[in-house]
Amino acid sequence: MADRYLHLTGTAPGRFLTRSLGLPQPSPLRRWSLGTPTLDGPLLHLTAGEAAVRGEVGEVLARLGLPVVERADRPAGIVVDATGITSAAGLAALHAALHPVVRSVARNGRIVVLGTAPSPEDHHQAAAQQALEGFVRSLGKEIGRGATVQLVRVVPGAAASAESTLRFLLSPRSAYVSGQVVEVSGAAPDPVADWFAPLTGRTALVTGSARGIGEAVASTLARDGARVVCLDVPRAEEDLVRTADRLGATALPLDITAPDAAERIAAAFPDGLDVLVHNAGITRDRRLANMAADRWASVIDVNLDSVLRTTDALLKAGTLNRGGRIVATASIAGIAGNTGQTNYAASKAGIIGLVRSLAPRAVADHGVTVNAVAPGFIETKMTAAVPLLIREAGRRMNSLSQGGLPVDVAETTAWFAQPASTAVNGQVVRVCGQSLLGA
Ligand SMILES: NC(=O)c1ccc[n+]([C@@H]2O[C@H](COP(=O)([O-])OP(=O)(O)OC[C@H]3O[C@@H](n4cnc5c(N)ncnc54)[C@H](O)[C@@H]3O)[C@@H](O)[C@H]2O)c1
Structure with missing residues (x-):
């Protein structure tokens, strides 16, 4: 059954009418196709607090085929390294990193916050890292325009293990996935000969x-x-x-x-x-x-x-x-x-x-x-x-x-x-x- 409301809000009169009535404004999602295999624009790579995995994540992002920048008018994706936040006060750095740029994210854009597992031994670190979960879930609800927000927990020193996850979440393939928390272990990935046909021979x-x-x-x-x-x-x-x-x-x-x-x-x-x-x-x-x-x-x-x-x-x-x-x-x-x-x-x-x-x-x-x-x-x-x-x-x-x-x-x-x-x-x-x- 076609979603007629989505079609209606895609027209100028429909948008005007539904907006005036305060009704939801779904944004048509941009999904993967041969013609649109990647996001459409640069990736903004930010750090909140201590840059614990910045270097290793930077190497992964550089392989995604999109320009990786520290400043952009309209980023298609934003990756924020928040792995180094270990205290409640440190969370201010997350606000400072994203507050100035959150409005600039492109339609159907992606925000990925990188965190680490909350520690069973250090309740201050655990509080700060768990706080990231509430943050991404709320930002996902307010960001709009087809954009998505996720938290990926990585293991510092093994952030390269998250390459397939970052490729997925920073692509049109994850169009309908938002507000998720994904934990990635430090297990070494099997080598990939071709990211466009990764299951060849399987x-x-x-x-x-x-x-x-x-x-x-x-x-x-x-x-x-x-x-x-x-x-x-x-x-x-x-x-x-x-x-x-x-x-x-x-x-x-x-x-x-x-x-x-x-x-x-x-x-x-x-x-x-x-x-x-x-x-x-x-x-x-x-x-x-x-x-x-x-x-x-x-x-x-x-x-x-x-x-x-x-x-x-x-x-x-x-x-x-x-x-x-x-x-x-x-x-x-x-x-x-x-x-x-x-x-x-x-x-x-x-x-x-x-x-x-x-x-x-x-x-x-x-x-x-x-x-x-x-x-x-x-x-x-x-x-x-x-x-x-x-x-x-x-x-x-x-x-x-x-x-x-x-x-x-x-x-x-x-x-x-x-x-x-x-x-x-x-x-x-x-x-x-x-x-x-x-x-
Ligand atoms: N459609 C949704 O919104 C939705 C939401 C949440 C979860 N799911 C889950 O996703 C899966 C697929 O859902 P769908 O919407 O495509 O349903 P569907 O009914 O269109 O397809 C399910 C298929 O499973 C087959 N099947 C049922 N019993 C089987 C059996 N005993 N042995 C072999 N095949 C069997 C059916 O013949 C059918 O082809 C299901 O597990 C469903 O519970 C669907």
């Missing part, structure tokens, strides 16, 4: 990819060079084959809850699997008082239990190659909760638990990272079926005042999937335009 499985978000994920991973297998239920085989054919992928008609699902997946990857994307999901909404046990069970089985079973079996069988990536699909419903969705929200919160617990062990034991995307309101057949008023609320109740597109979730998944994202592990990144729900 295999990927995307569950639930006959349509919707899964189809976009399969398409984006194929764009990035992966050999993709698309999986969906046998009754969706016609759509599945059409999608797979369009992408030069292989179709695997299979119900992910089938007892032999992991074995059949393993058989489809005789040389091992590099990227496993758990995207298949269902809703069976009812308030708990009206929810029959079968509605509860089917949602938990498809959205959570089958993810646990196949992940365990594929890791145990050694099907996932070292350097592999697991990306699971949560939802903001799993963070905020939703009326009529006790089953769905439980399953999606369960995904977050799975990711956080398994991530350190999967890397230690198998060399595999585990992360989750948590989509907000994404324009798909699933959300087109939502009643008009609820749909409009879902679309507008976020900092970007619009719904996301399946490709926004796909781009986030592709960032996790990259060989260079070794240091991104155990993260849950919301693709929700900074939804007010669960904020």
